[in-house]
Amino acid sequence: MLFDIRPKEERKDLYDRDKEIDEIRQSIERGVWIAVYGIRRVGKTSVVNVAVNDPNYIVIKINLMRMYNPRRKVYARSQFMGVFLEGINNAIKKYTLGGRAIRYISNILGTDEKSSIELNAVRIKTRLKKFREEDVSSVVREIDQLAKDNRKKLVLVFDEAQELMRVNGINSSSVFHDIYDYCKSTTVVFTGSMVGLVEKMLKELEYQKPFFGRYIRKIRVERFELNRSKDFLMRGFEEEGIKVGEDILVEAVRRFDGVPGWLTFFGAEYSFRAKHGDSPDLNEIERMAIEQVKSEFKDFLTSTQSPERYSAILISLDRLGGRGELRDVTKVVNALLGEVPEPRVHEILNRLVNLGFLRKEGQEYLLPEDEPDRKGLVEASKELSKGGY
Numbered sequence: 231m232l233f234d235i236r237p238k239e240e241r242k243d244l245y246d247r248d249k250e251i252d253e254i255r256q257s258i259e260r261g262v263w264i265a266v267y268g269i270r271r272v273g274k275t276s277v278v279n280v281a282v283n284d285p286n287y288i289v290i291k292i293n294l295m296r297m298y299n300p301r302r303k304v305y306a307r308s309q310f311m312g313v314f315l316e317g318i319n320n321a322i323k324k325y326t327l328g329g330r331a332i333r334y335i336s337n338i339l340g341t342d343e344k345s346s347i348e349l350n351a352v353r354i355k356t357r358l359k360k361f362r363e364e365d366v367s368s369v370v371r372e373i374d375q376l377a378k379d380n381r382k383k384l385v386l387v388f389d390e391a392q393e394l395m396r397v398n399g400i401n402s403s404s405v406f407h408d409i410y411d412y413c414k415s416t417t418v419v420f421t422g423s424m425v426g427l428v429e430k431m432l433k434e435l436e437y438q439k440p441f442f443g444r445y446i447r448k449i450r451v452e453r454f455e456l457n458r459s460k461d462f463l464m465r466g467f468e469e470e471g472i473k474v475g476e477d478i479l480v481e482a483v484r485r486f487d488g489v490p491g492w493l494t495f496f497g498a499e500y501s502f503r504a505k506h507g508d509s510p511d512l513n514e515i516e517r518m519a520i521e522q523v524k525s526e527f528k529d530f531l532t533s534t535q536s537p538e539r540y541s542a543i544l545i546s547l548d549r550l551g552g553r554g555e556l557r558d559v560t561k562v563v564n565a566l567l568g569e570v571p572e573p574r575v576h577e578i579l580n581r582l583v584n585l586g587f588l589r590k591e592g593q594e595y596l597l598p599e600d601e602p603d604r605k606g607l608v609e610a611s612k613e614l615s616k617g618g619y
């Protein structure tokens with residue numbers, strides 16, 4: 231179903247994206263590593279899921295968002311190990327991979343083979359400390375060998391890869407270089423919405439081993455164009471057996487500005503309400519989306535060192551009509567807050583770009599164009615500035 235709000239797994243549930251899927255699959259066939267970029271909710275996880283859904287691949291998905299916490303600057307190594315082993319275990323179960331990989335993990339953790347498969351992150355928390363950096367690449371090597379013996383490709387997906395940089399006590403560069411050098415049947419796929427940070431991470435890989443980063447193929451997942459957005463909604467509603475007026479479709483396309491996650495959310499909510507006899511209301515559904523962004527962004531703001539400055543910068547951009555150059559933003563911020571030095575405003579704007587909240591085009595900084603994100607960011611900022619301006 232197109233309007234299933236979970237990340238898609240099957241080709242039939244994914245709208246379009248043939249080109250991206252082809253690129254990913256070709257890269258895997260050739261062992262070329264990939265970075266899949268895109269703004270939040272654009273469909274990175276879905277595109278990768280569908281592309282790697284193939285009986286010739288053994289896929290290990292490491293969902294780094296499981297560690298995510300905006301209040302923490304760094305993650306403990308054991309936390310990463312938990313997420314890593316969870317990915318390994320899911321793969322072992324799904325592909326019924328027996329043998330050496332499990333034996334290896336059980337040995338390190340001091341568990342018997344059976345309970346390693348039933349690994350419960352809480353129960354073995356203290357044991358995870360025994361898992362060292364070298365063990366990560368050793369486990370991958372074991373599974374790479376297994377894939378090779380079975381004439382399969384191993385695909386290692388690091389979802390939201392920028393989080394790797396915050397893991398304490400793991401040198402991810404050396405882990406990846408090791409995998410690159412020794413695991414010839416393995417392709418690594420990085421995804422990330424914090425585009426600037428993923429690029430920084432890949433640069434660090436390159437820094438430690440020149441040219442390495444250049445061999446990583448970059449694939450950008452874009453928002454749907456207007457016609458595609460409308461077609462997506464029409465097909466989705468057709469699947470659901472719901473009739474929706476042209477005016478609502480046009481208005482939804484305008485407000486959600488081609489962000490697949492919002493279109494899907496809208497379609498799902500609208501269909502649900504229509505089927506249950508409620509009269510679905512676009513404003514109400516959009517409000518739910520705004521609240522979601524707002525609460526996530528408030529969490530982020532309160533984790534920064536100067537929530538007032540961050541808020542003032544976003545409010546200033548809004549007052550400037552959603553876009554502005556550094557100099558203009560600084561002027562408005564100063565009118566709101568009093569003197570904030572331009573370099574500091576610059577630093578915060580760039581951080582917001584790196585984290586994927588704002589975009590930069592030429593010299594201009596831009597608020598997101600879709601309504602839930604733009605309103606969510608601005609309303610969170612206004613609430614945090616306690617209505618002061």
Ligand SMILES: Nc1ncnc2c1ncn2[C@@H]1O[C@H](COP(=O)(O)OP(=O)(O)OP(=O)(O)O)[C@@H](O)[C@H]1O
Pocket residue numbers: 232234235236237238243244245246247268269270271272273274275276277423490491492494495
């Ligand atoms: N091409 C598509 N066809 C159908 N549904 C899609 C498509 N792309 C994304 N979606 C839907 O949009 C939502 C977001 O997708 P997904 O989680 O894959 O995006 P993401 O870029 O990984 O998001 P996040 O930044 O939150 O990790 C999900 O509900 C998913 O089902």
Ligand SMILES: [Mg+2]
Pocket residue numbers: 274275276389
């Ligand atoms: Mg994702």
